[in-house]
Amino acid sequence: MSHSDHIPFELSHIKMDMVNEQACLLRFADHIDDTVADAIGLVTRQLRSLAGIIDTIPSYTSLLVTFDVEHHDRFAICQQIQTLLDNLDMTEVTSRASREVVIPVYYAEEAGPDLQEVAKHCDMTVEEVIQLHSQTTYRAYAIGFTPGFAFLGNTPKALHIPRKNTPRLKVPIGSVAIAEQQTAVYPSVSPGGWQILGRTPTPLVDWQSDSLALIEVGDNVRFEPISRAEFLAQGGQLDGF
Known part of the structure; x- marks a missing residue:
């Protein structure tokens, strides 16, 4: 609709x-x-x-x-x-035309340590998980517990997976993750129990702008797979776990 x-x-x-x-x-x-x-x-x-x-x-x-x-x-x-x-x-x-925000993501185990687990749970290959996640257009329904944390829905049913039983104490900035029917990007280092698929080099919070956050409620959001070299060239960091 x-x-x-x-x-x-x-x-x-x-x-x-x-x-x-x-x-x-x-x-x-x-x-x-x-x-x-x-x-x-x-x-x-x-x-x-x-x-x-x-x-x-x-x-x-x-x-x-x-x-x-x-x-x-x-x-x-x-x-x-x-x-x-x-x-x-x-x-x-x-x-008002919906704004589209495209977020580049490096999908790989060194950036997305739960990729294998998600693939196994969903009975897919890692490549299929990446393809399905990145081919879906999400909608920003809500802004969460920290500036820039946008709850994006709806993740395809084939990718629905519960949160982790034991949350991580520290999720690196830019981590792209899923849980149940939602997708999100962690805009800052924080605890979190979502399943991490990859990481974006794009900052989710701009402290100089009026709205602060890259994603606002009502925006359409797409994820675009990028290579390791592109991720690093755009300022991405691979530490944090």
Whole structure:
């Protein structure tokens, strides 16, 4: 289904709940689909223009908004948010062409230590795993626990695999991984239990940009296999495990 086929999301369905004095949660729906993701993406972009908002953290069905309460009145901010929601036009979503982000990936055991395990679990060859993973176009549904960590769906059913029983204490920056129906890239060194297939030399966070993250909610994301030489030439590092 293309964006133009969507039934526009009803912004009047959004519920605002105070989380604490410094944040509110906008609840869009109780199910995951593209129209909900479109609405969250639109509201996230529009909220950046409001004074007093520190951060917006989108998830699959909601949006957490944090305030600068030292310099702004939280009730005034909430009123501003409500006014913005009341005046937004969801047709802006359908007219926005989805951005495509292409991420180069070096798929190999030295960069993706779980490749063999994934291939065995999915009853495929390593080459088939790489081909299927890189031929799929994913959608960024949510931004996760760290800046730039985008939850991408949906991974093909043939590649569904549970998280690792014992998470790694340290996953190297740029690691491309899968778990259940999701794919993600680790934007920084962190613990993680996803199955690692490879690594990208492309930084996922740009501290100089307004949005910080390379991938935003609503973007389409593709992975493009590159060679070891290309990976190293683009600044990729092979240490970290």
